[in-house]
Amino acid sequence: RHPGWPARLGPLRVAAGEVAVRPIRLRDAGDWSRIRLRDQEHLEPWEPTGPGPWRDRNSYWSWPPQWTALRSLARRGQCLPYTITVDGAFAGQITIGNVIRASLRSAWVGYWVSSSVVKGGVATAAVALVVDHAFTSAGLHRIEATVRPENTPSIKVLTKAGFRQEGLFRRYLDVAGDWRDHYCYAMTVEESGPGLVARLVAAGRADYR
Ligand code: ACO
Numbered sequence: 001r002h003p004g005w006p007a008r009l010g011p012l013r014v015a016a017g018e019v020a021v022r023p024i025r026l027r028d029a030g031d032w033s034r035i036r037l038r039d040q041e042h043l044e045p046w047e048p049t050g051p052g053p054w055r056d057r058n059s060y061w062s063w064p065p066q067w068t069a070l071r072s073l074a075r076r077g078q079c080l081p082y083t084i085t086v087d088g089a090f091a092g093q094i095t096i097g098n099v100i101r102a103s104l105r106s107a108w109v110g111y112w113v114s115s116s117v118v119k120g121g122v123a124t125a126a127v128a129l130v131v132d133h134a135f136t137s138a139g140l141h142r143i144e145a146t147v148r149p150e151n152t153p154s155i156k157v158l159t160k161a162g163f164r165q166e167g168l169f170r171r172y173l174d175v176a177g178d179w180r181d182h183y184c185y186a187m188t189v190e191e192s193g194p195g196l197v198a199r200l201v202a203a204g205r206a207d208y209r
Contacts, residue, residue, distance in 0.1 A: 002077030004138025009082075009129040012197060013207040016120025017087040021094060021129050024070060024081045029063035031090035035114045042115045046151055049174045070095070077101070080138065084126045086117050094126045096134055096143070105141040107134065111157075118153070125206050127161045128196035135189040142189075146172060146182040158185045160205065161196050 010020035036043060036058040050057045073079035080096040092113035099107040109130060113123045134140045145163060147154045163185040171179035193199065200206040 002075075002138075004133055004136075005074050005077070005080055007080075007133060007137060009133055010125070011209070012125045012129060012200075013209055014121030014125045014205065016117045016122050019091075019122050019125040019129070020085050020088075021082045021126055022085065023074070024067055024083050024093065026064060026067050028067070028083055028090055029060050032063050032093075033058055033060040035090070035092075035116075039115045042118075043112055045176045046148060046154070047112070047175065049177050073097075080130070080134070082126075082130060084111070084113065084122065086120075086122055090114075091117050091122060092126070094123075094130050096130060096138070096140075099138075099140070105139065106144065107140055107142075108144045108146065109134075110145070121205060123154075123157045124160045124200065125197075127157060128200050128206070131161065131187065131192070132195045132197050135192050135195075140189070143187055145185045147185065148175065148180050148182055155183070155185075160200075161187075162191065162199060163187050164191070 006023045008020065008022045011018040037055060040054050044054060070079060070081035074081055078099050082094045083090060084092040084094055092111065094111040096107045096109055109127060111123050111126060131143050134143055145158055146169060147158065164187065166184045166186050169182045169184055172182040173180055201208065
């Protein structure tokens with residue numbers, strides 16, 4: 001067992017419904033694949049380039065090996081892979097990855113949300129829940145997020161959650177078939193103050209129930 005894993009976080013009420021976060025499950029396969037096949041246009045421009053066509057990489061049978069790989073990283077303390085739910089239903093994923101301990105105690109966060117619930121505060125709530133958890137139970141000191149300059153909704157999510165822009169990484173990540181520039185956003189535990197969730201609630205963007 002590693003600090004902070006496994007854990008269930010939330011719920012937090014936002015405009016789209018009640019947002020919670022729980023470890024990914026093998027039986028997420030059906031929802032995961034159905035939503036991702038439908039949402040190719042919504043997701044593909046922002047995700048790492050993969051081998052083969054979208055419909056193969058996101059078929060029902062491509063979930064079990066991904067689940068196995070993420071679960072084994074989680075067991076080794078290198079990753080915290082979560083499913084986002086809205087009113088109890090699968091609505092996306094949020095992952096804390098590349099967890100480095102010792103004197104760095106740092107990781108990245110990445111997320112996606114089903115097109116059926118976007119613009120309702122879901123991703124912001126999930127980021128707040130997961131980053132608070134990373135800074136408390138999981139014992140991390142810094143969380144980083146890299147985002148394409150064109151990805152206005154994701155930049156809004158990070159800004160609303162309280163992340164600060166640190167710089168521009170040139171031709172940083174192979175996304176949607178080419179090397180893409182990414183802004184680096186980050187936050188340290190000192191900057192999280194009373195917590196991201198507490199700040200969202202104080203700002204009137206979320207409620208505890
Ligand atoms: N132009 C301007 N603002 C927009 C647009 C747009 N086209 N679309 C959405 N927004 C705004 C929303 O109004 C909202 O701001 P507001 O609360 O001030 O009104 C904000 O962007 C989105 O905030 P949330 O509702 O909390 O986020 P949502 O649940 O909609 O999820 C997400 C956002 C995750 C980026 C979703 O659109 C998605 O899954 N996109 C595809 C995958 C992706 O880009 N993932 C992020 C990659 S980068 C990373 O992981 C660090």
